[in-house]
Amino acid sequence: MNKKIIAFFILISFMLTGCATNASQTPVKEEEKAIVKTEKLQENQEKQKEEKKEIDLQKIKPNEAGQIMVLMYHSISEPEAVWTRTPENFRKDLQYLYDKGYRPISLKDYVTGNITTEAGYTPIVITFDDGWQNNFNRIQNEQGDFAIDPDCAVAILEDFNEKHPDFPLEATFFVNDNVPFGQKEHLAYKFQYIVDKGMDIGNHTATHVDYKEVNDEKRIQKELASVVKLVKKYLPDYDVNTQALPFGHRPKNEELYKYLESGSDEGINYKNIAILNVGWDPYKSPYHLDFNPLAIHRVRASDLQKYVQGVGMYDWLNHFDKGNRVRYISDGDSDIVTIPENYKEVIDVEKTANKEIRTYILEK
DSSP states (O other), rough: HHHHHHHHHHHHHOOOOHHHHHHHHHHHHHHHHHHHHHHHHHHHHHHHHHHHOOOHHHHHHOBSBBBBEEEEEEEOOSSSTTEEEOOOHHHHHHHHHHHHTTEEEEEHHHHHOOOOOOOOOOEEEEEEEOOGGGSSSSEEOOOOOOOOTSSSSHHHHHHHHHHOOTTTTOOOEEEOOOTSSSSSGGGGHHHHHHHHHEEEEEEEOOOOGGGGGGOOOHHHHHHHHHHHHHHHOOOOTTTOOOEEEEOOOSSSSGGGHHHEEEEEEEEEEEEEEEEOSSSSOOOOOTTTOOOOOTBBBBEOOOOOOHHHHTOHHHHHHHHHHHHHHHOOOOOOTEEEEEEGGGGGGBTTTTTTTTSSSEEEEEOO
């Protein structure tokens, strides 16, 4: 009996020692991993600093007080119409923008001033309203396998990015609370695909409501919270924090404007960092004194004058070329705001508090 008791205590002692050993080793391993990860991060940061090159200001002529186009698309299909761009013309638009030195950034980076566009190039923002199926369509082959329709907006953007890696895959799709992009059975796949690729989903209200007919804060909050609820059903950790105004309208009662920015309905909260109008012209630099992220102008992405009437994308590209409008030219560094000396008075010191302001005299 005594031998059994002794054996029992020896066994218990061994088990406790073993557990203690494992418990003491695990934190060490995790700590070592954290140290290695931190060291690699520091190495990468140092490497990035070393790789940063001084730019020739007189050659590149950066002006980060200039204007930026937020392009507005809707349907991508046949035939060309007032709110429809054909796949062929959409491809033409992308190529023309690329050749002219324009590069996409996310809407979120625009409004927060986190612009990393390569030095000498101009950022643009690409947006789509209404969540048309032709924005993101899946088709089935004879074998029953699904693929992305090569003529839908997502496929065209992705294909162009693959051919031109320096043309980032950035776009925002503003959806309603119906069946965004059609094909309900594929909605989870489509939402996940969009965010996995680095693109964004925005709020276009539940019913595409005309706000000028609304005089009730509860209705506004329900319209916006419903879309947030829909997206979070599939993407729980994703923040829907940008809104495109249906028809470009706002409530007649200005006291309701605050609910366009933030509010809640049935426990669902929302807060928009950007609100987009239907638009008509390029908008201000995010560093400009008069930049208002809750009233951003957009530009209609078309070249057919019967639709755009002198204020379409190609009209403004022409104005930029002629110098009728001041084009934003990036310095390539998101931590520095570079402007010609005579533009420093329009820069908002609060919006650029965490950035270095670099001015220079532009030689003629």
